[in-house]
Amino acid sequence: MTDLRDLSLAEFSEALASGAPTPGGGSASALAGSLAAGLVAMVARNTAANPSFADRAEALREIETEAERHRLELVGLVDEDAAAFDRVLAAFRLPKETDELKAARSRAIQAGYRGAVEPPLQVCRHALAVLALAARVAELGNPNAVSDAGVGALLAGSALEGAALNVEINLGSIKDEDYRAASGETVQRARVEAEALREQALARVREALG
Amino acid sequence: MTGRLAESGLGATSLTAFAAALASTTPTPGGSCAAALPAGLAAGLVAMVARLSAESDPFSDLSFELEAVASEADRLREEVLALLEEDATAFDRVMAARRLPDEQAVQDAYRAAVQPPLEVCRRSLRVLELAVAMADKGNPHAAVDAGVAVLLAAASVEAGALNAQVDLAALEDEAFRSACADELRTIRGRAEQLRGSAPAAVLPA
Numbered sequence: 001m002t003d004l005r006d007l008s009l010a011e012f013s014e015a016l017a018s019g020a021p022t023p024g025g026g027s028a029s030a031l032a033g034s035l036a037a038g039l040v041a042m043v044a045r046n047t048a049a050n051p052s053f054a055d056r057a058e059a060l061r062e063i064e065t066e067a068e069r070h071r072l073e074l075v076g077l078v079d080e081d082a083a084a085f086d087r088v089l090a091a092f093r094l095p096k097e098t099d100e101l102k103a104a105r106s107r108a109i110q111a112g113y114r115g116a117v118e119p120p121l122q123v124c125r126h127a128l129a130v131l132a133l134a135a136r137v138a139e140l141g142n143p144n145a146v147s148d149a150g151v152g153a154l155l156a157g158s159a160l161e162g163a164a165l166n167v168e169i170n171l172g173s174i175k176d177e178d179y180r181a182a183s184g185e186t187v188q189r190a191r192v193e194a195e196a197l198r199e200q201a202l203a204r205v206r207e208a209l210g
Numbered sequence: 211m212t213g214r215l216a217e218s219g220l221g222a223t224s225l226t227a228f229a230a231a232l233a234s235t236t237p238t239p240g241g242s243c244a245a246a247l248p249a250g251l252a253a254g255l256v257a258m259v260a261r262l263s264a265e266s267d268p269f270s271d272l273s274f275e276l277e278a279v280a281s282e283a284d285r286l287r288e289e290v291l292a293l294l295e296e297d298a299t300a301f302d303r304v305m306a307a308r309r310l311p312d313e314q315a316v317q318d319a320y321r322a323a324v325q326p327p328l329e330v331c332r333r334s335l336r337v338l339e340l341a342v343a344m345a346d347k348g349n350p351h352a353a354v355d356a357g358v359a360v361l362l363a364a365a366s367v368e369a370g371a372l373n374a375q376v377d378l379a380a381l382e383d384e385a386f387r388s389a390c391a392d393e394l395r396t397i398r399g400r401a402e403q404l405r406g407s408a409p410a411a412v413l414p415a
Contacts, residue, residue, distance in 0.1 A: 009228055009247065009294075010221035013287055016254030017280075019261035025358030028251040031225060032362060035244045038232030046235050071233060075226050147376045148241030151369040155248060158365035162358035165413070169354040209375055 004079040021089065026081035026120050029162030030074050033127040036156035037071035039148050040133045043141040056140050063140070067133050070126045074159075077126070081119040081166070088112035088170075109173075116170045117183055123163035124190045130156040131194055135201040143208045150205035157198040164191055221291050237305065238298040242327060245369030246293045248362035249334035253287035255359035256280075256340045263349040272347065279340055286340075290333050290366075297326035297373075304377075317382060324377045324390060330370030331397045338363035338404050345412040357412040360405060367401040 004012060004023055012031070015023055041064050047053045048060035091108035095101045134156055138149040164187045171180050223231065228247075231239055260280035264273040300323040307319035341359035348356050371394045378387050405413070 005226045006224050008222045008224055009250070010291055012225055013250045013254040013291065016251060017257035017261075017284060017287060019258065019265060021258075021262065021352070024258065024352075025255055025355040028248075028255060028362060029358055031229075031251065032248050032365070034225075034229040035232060035247060038229040039241055039244055041233035042235065042240065045233070049235065068233060071229055075229055078225060145241075147372045150372045151241035151245050154365045154369045154372075155244060158248060158361040162361045165354050165357045165361075205372065209372075209379065 004082060005075055022082040022085050023078070024082070024085065025162055026085065026123070026166040027078045029120065029127075029159045029166065030077040030081055030123045032155045032162065033123055033130060033159030034071050034074035034078070036127070036134065036152045036154075036159060037067045037074055037130045039152035039155070040130060040137050041067035041071060043137045043145045043148050043152070044133075046145060047137075047140070047142040050142060053140075053142060060137070060140060063133050063137055067130065070130050070133075074123065074126050074130075077119050077123050081116075081123070084112075084116040084119050088116050110175060113170050113173045114176075114179070117167055117174070120163040120166035120170070121183060121186065124160050124167065124187055127156045127160035127163060128190050128194055128197075131160065131197040131201070135197045135204070138201045138204040138208075146205050146208040150202060153198050153201035153205075157194055160190060160194045221294065238301050239294070240301070241369070242297045242301060242373045243294045245327065245366055245373050246290050246297065246330045246334075247366075248369070249330065249337050249366035250287050250290040250294075252334075252341055252359040252362040252366070253283045253290060253337045255355045255362070256337060256344055257283035257287065259344040259348040259352040259356045259359070262352045263344070263347070266349050276348075279344065283337070283340055286333055286337050290330065290337070293326050293330050293333070297323075297330075300326055316380075320377050320380045321383070321386065324374055324381070327370045327373035327377065328390060328393070331367050331374065331394060334363050334366035334370060335397050335401055335404075338367065338401055342404050342408050345408045353409075353412045357408065360408050360413055364401055364405045367397060371398055 044060045044064035048057045091112040094105040094108055096105050134149055134153040141149055167187050171183055174180050232244055257280045260276045264276040267273055304319040304323050307315040341356055341363050345353055345356035378390055381387050
């Protein structure tokens with residue numbers, strides 16, 4: 001099967017629109033996160049190359065390197081999310097004629113859901129990091145590019161929230177209480193931190209735009 | 211079916227290449243193009259939820275309505291993706307005009323550059339309306355996808371408004387500026403309201 005990363009934007013959005021359950025919201029959230037990281041890297045790189053901002057070039061290069069790392073991870077998660085959910089669907093199709101088969105199917109479904117929690121959980125983590133970088137680049141970056149940093153913060157925020165919804169929906173099917181509680185809490189904390197970072201970045205953007 | 215965008219322009223860029231192009235130092239594609247894309251993804255998700263929901267009860271009244279939602283979302287998806295390209299072109303024109311000693315040309319270019327992000331806001335608002343409707347009436351198994359569509363469409367409204375504001379700030383025509391600013395305020399207010407109206411089970415406040 002084609003790796004989703006190799007699809008064009010038009011093909012990918014069309015694949016979303018099809019009646020097939022994957023790719024879905026998890027993949028779309030990962031993509032939004034990767035775009036946010038791309039924007040943050042662009043603002044950091046452009047400002048670092050501008051002699052007027054030489055005083056902060058080093059900090060900006062660090063932001064750029066970090067943002068690029070998250071961008072690559074997030075692009076990879078577009079495909080991982082879809083693949084993980086396909087495994088859940090495959091587990092549901094396993095035979096259930098005998099008690100033994102039923103038990104095996106149930107284990108496979110549980111393993112499938114656990115696997116399906118991981119990609120959106122990773123998207124949450126990376127998107128949170130990208131939001132922090134967007135807030136920094138809104139502060140340090142060239143004011144002419146501040147709206148790009150703002151768009152980066154908006155996209156990273158929606159990526160995080162979208163991924164959080166996907167974590168929660170999959171957690172709902174997991175029987176292991178401890179795992180459920182731990183992952184649920186990670187997501188909840190990420191949401192709270194994200195809200196603060198998003199506000200910080202956008203406040204800076206509004207100030208710069210006047 | 212592959213749309214016109216699949217064959218040329220930014221729509222033909224792979225996901226990997228587009229994110230990399232954003233990260234590059236060239237001014238386009240920039241934040242403006244990235245602003246439209248989430249709404250394109252959201253429209254795709256809306257169509258998916260509508261189709262999945264229609265399949266589950268193909269002969270009901272609701273399924274006719276769902277098919278209409280799917281077609282409208284398909285159209286919006288194409289339109290929003292076309293705006294990626296229009297936005298990049300308009301921005302390149304601003305850059306070109308600024309190299310000329312003609313202030314009127316610069317003003318004209320900025321005025322034209324306001325249109326794509328304004329259009330992103332308008333279409334994203336419609337995608338948002340459809341996404342909330344799908345979160346409400348769609349198949350509960352796909353409700354999370356409708357929820358993500360709400361989030362992404364709302365992000366595009368806000369991002370489009372930011373980009374429009376930047377271009378508006380460069381314009382001297384007060385009347386035009388304040389008319390656009392009013393429209394943006396109305397759209398953002400409505401978007402905020404819609405996002406808040408999504409069922410709490412799908413999208414916690």
